[in-house]
Amino acid sequence: MTDSQSERTDFGYQKVDKSAKAGMVAQVFNSVAAKYDIMNDLMSLGIHRLWKRYTLDCSGVRPGMRVLDIAGGTGDLTEQFAKRVGAQGEVVLADINDAMLSVGREKLRNRGVVGNVSYVQADAEQLPFADDSFDVITIAFGLRNVTDKNRALRSMLRVLKPGGRLLVLEFSKPVQPLLNQVYDFYSFNLLPKMGQLVAGDADSYQYLAESIRMHPDQETLKGMMVDAGFDNVDYHNLTGGIVALHRGYKF
């Protein structure tokens, strides 16, 4: 959430200058890039793979399509999209963070995913692509780190082809109060300790837990997508609302 009067925004639970947030987020990801995949598996007990698989199922991607994977990080979704769009299609893996992009590029090349994937260091708020250029855009666990989310959503709408769709996979608000309590305990007590043990960085994982709490809940994000100009916006809660997949179309 942005405090427009004072030009300040949230960085986890802290209020920081809007201009400073991108740099602070960059520090977090520079620190975790190398251990990003293993931490994802540990933190979510591997369930993040199922969340991403669900996103792929809902994407409707077919051979020959152009896909933009924003905040694609280490390339989990890009790899699967590349397989689905085939040689005649194209997947662009975009991430604002060069360290993450490098890890992703190296990982995908080692796995033989080449030919139909390109890598672009890009800011989601000002995507460096022509209007109407992608059939599908995904942003998985990236939107909450963006400083001006409304601007980013409008930028995504601009580069989406008419008939195309945006999929936003992001942490959200658990529906059950009991699950919420367990989840809070896990996020603020266990998660930073796991971060310290595995990645040697507790602060970044403290930020992760805080940024999740500050991220708009399901209905708010849906409203933001509608305001940005997306049509037929809907969302599905996954794992009790810990994560939600929002979907919107450009007609």
Place this chain on the structure above:
Amino acid sequence: MMLLPLLPLTLAEKLANQLLHADPASSARLQALRGKRLRLTLRELPQPLTLTVVDDGVVFAVHDDNDVDCHIQTALAVLPELRDSANITRLIKADALDIEGDPMLAQRFSALFRDLDIDWQATLASRIGELPAYWLIKRWRQSRRWLTRRMAEQRDWLRDTVVEEKQLLVSAVEFAVFSDDLQALRARLDRLQRRLDSLPAEG
């Protein structure tokens, strides 16, 4: 709950693609079907299963509500009958099957797997080495021969016991004779019926 079906689905997809990759001829068959999508709605499954052919394999999906080239709605038990296209009209009339889109597509999808010709020894050898693969295949063939022989013996024993010894069922020959007799009886009845019909009604 939405995520649970994804686990078996991912495993099934992996297995299907490994089978396809084990046969070099699959590549041409996949190429001919590239981009085609088939949806299966089976009464036994809670969600429809969508299959998409991509460059080097097939992709399975359960949460896919996008357009497909062919949508088949039926029951699991009916699937084997679809191999023979002569059955399709009968099944549709019997409300056991509903097809939207290209009905031949389903057969081409099933041919992807039916026509697989896998050199198991070579496939295994590339994973576990020449010698273990040779030994494993040899043991597999031996056990299959043994199993076929044992099953034939069991079948013979069961037939002797049920038909000859306990006389619970009739033998195939007896059944054929009975069927012929029944056929003849039906013909005589038909003839009798026709004669009755031709008699003038009594006033």
